[in-house]
Structures are given as C-alpha cells and as structure tokens.
Amino acid sequence: LILSNEDADKSLLNQAVERFENILYSGEIRASGLHSEAEFHINIGLVYLNMKALDKGLLHLQNALYLHEDANLRAQVENLIGILKQLKEKGKSPNQKQEKVVMVIDDSPTIRKLVAITLERIGYKVIAVSDGVQSLAKVEETVPDLILLDISMPYMDGYQVCKLLKGNIKTKHVPVLMLSGKDGFIDKVRARLAGSSGHISKPVDPGILLAMVQKHVVTKK
Structure with missing residues (x-):
C-alpha cells in the first residue's frame, strides 16, 4: 500500500503512515480479524524502517509478533527484530550509508x-x-x-x-x-x-x- 525509497517525499510518507495508524488504532482493522491487524503492523513497521525510523519500526514489528498466529512468519519477524535491536545498540539504522x-x-x-x-x-x-x-x-x-x-x-x-x-x-x-x-x-x-x-x-x-x-x-x- 505504501512504498518508500530514497527519492520519496518523507513528509508525505509520514502523513500517509499516520493516517494508516489512525485507522489501526480506531479499531477498524481489529474488527476485521486478528490476523489482518498483525499484518497491518508488519507493513507499517517495514515502511518506518525503510524511512530509517528505527524505533517506530521496531514498535510495530513487536506488536505484530504478539498478534500473528503463523509460526513461520513469527520466526521471521523475531529474527528481524533481533537484527534491528543489535543495530540500535550500535547506534546505527538500517539502510544507512556512510556519508562522503x-x-x-x-x-x-x-x-x-x-x-x-x-x-x-x-x-x-x-x-x-x-x-x-x-x-x-x-x-x-x-x-x-x-x-x-x-x-x-x-x-x-x-x-x-x-x-x-x-x-x-x-x-x-x-x-x-x-x-x-x-x-x-x-x-x-x-x-x-x-x-x-x-x-x-x-x-x-x-x-x-x-x-x-x-x-x-x-x-x-
């Protein structure tokens, strides 16, 4: 639903993600089932990570982990969270390039x-x-x-x-x-x-x- 890349307008992306979060927390997603709410958290988390917002991305992935019932997907999310926590401890963010x-x-x-x-x-x-x-x-x-x-x-x-x-x-x-x-x-x-x-x-x-x-x-x- 939302794509992010190096050329994207980050302010517009932030506004879009905030609108999706409002839908999530208003209960509209919850009404459609637990599984879709977890996927919603995963998608928003990945968008935040692509925007280099590490803390927000981690929060959504952790929320998805508690909600999702699929064992394979849970394992993948757990692995990603582990990697991101290590990056956070080192003071780095994903996709960060050394500035010349x-x-x-x-x-x-x-x-x-x-x-x-x-x-x-x-x-x-x-x-x-x-x-x-x-x-x-x-x-x-x-x-x-x-x-x-x-x-x-x-x-x-x-x-x-x-x-x-x-x-x-x-x-x-x-x-x-x-x-x-x-x-x-x-x-x-x-x-x-x-x-x-x-x-x-x-x-x-x-x-x-x-x-x-x-x-x-x-x-x-």
Whole structure:
C-alpha cells in the first residue's frame, strides 16, 4: 500500500503512515480479524524502517509478533527484530550509508555555492572554506574524502596549500583536485608536483565536476 525509497517525499510518507495508524488504532482493522491487524503492523513497521525510523519500526514489528498466529512468519519477524535491536545498540539504522565528505577551498562564493548545490543534492556533505589557512585548520577537525582546491587565493596559493595537505599525516591520502582557469601544461605539471590528483577547469561544468568527484572520492579507513 505504501512504498518508500530514497527519492520519496518523507513528509508525505509520514502523513500517509499516520493516517494508516489512525485507522489501526480506531479499531477498524481489529474488527476485521486478528490476523489482518498483525499484518497491518508488519507493513507499517517495514515502511518506518525503510524511512530509517528505527524505533517506530521496531514498535510495530513487536506488536505484530504478539498478534500473528503463523509460526513461520513469527520466526521471521523475531529474527528481524533481533537484527534491528543489535543495530540500535550500535547506534546505527538500517539502510544507512556512510556519508562522503568533500571540502571545497575557493575564495569565490559563487564557486563554493555551485559545488555545494551540485554535490549535496546527490548525498555528499560539503565543507566550504574561502582560503588555505582556514582549510588547514578545518582538516584538523574533519578529514574529508576529497578536496577541491582553487589555485589563485589570498594568503597562500593552491600549490602551497596542496603541498601542506600532502605533508599532513591526516590528509596525505586524500585526493586533491585543482580548480582553476589556469589549465596550461605548466600549470598542470606544477599541480601534479604539488601532489594533486587531477584538474577541473573554470568555469566549472556541473557534469564534469560530478564525474571527477565520483572518480576520485575514496572511502575513509
């Protein structure tokens, strides 16, 4: 009756589930028999789990367990409840994916906003800073999975920042992609010598940005 996926409107799903719960607790389902009430709890529980609402999903599955008479289904529900309780104890939720973090270092607010909008809409977390000094302080708090680094910036240019990042034990393994309108051969050689993994030309094309990020982003260890 209710489907949930990553693209679904979670507020609409919540409203739909609440309406079904109102039907359940009003007694309309109970009037049609014990078996259907248990299945109703199971369906709502699974929807909540798919929406990553672990506590609500567990509650409905536990209610179904007390009501359902089918031994095989009871065993399956008991097994699922056991797994979910273990996840809850570890502070995790089902279907949860590790969030990838991309840091963009650029003195242009327009570029920072473009990168954030492009990457956040497909699930990346974006940390945006305006110069190299800020970035060196920020990586001490959060080590990103990928760094997008402008070349022409105040205080330190991108080449200097890249060398410092590669000399830091925390960030030496993190890929760095240079962002710049300077895409000549000498500029690319300097970037490589500083430790960069690639180059994205300005003005930034969102499609190229996405392709480069997905190619170079790494899983934290």
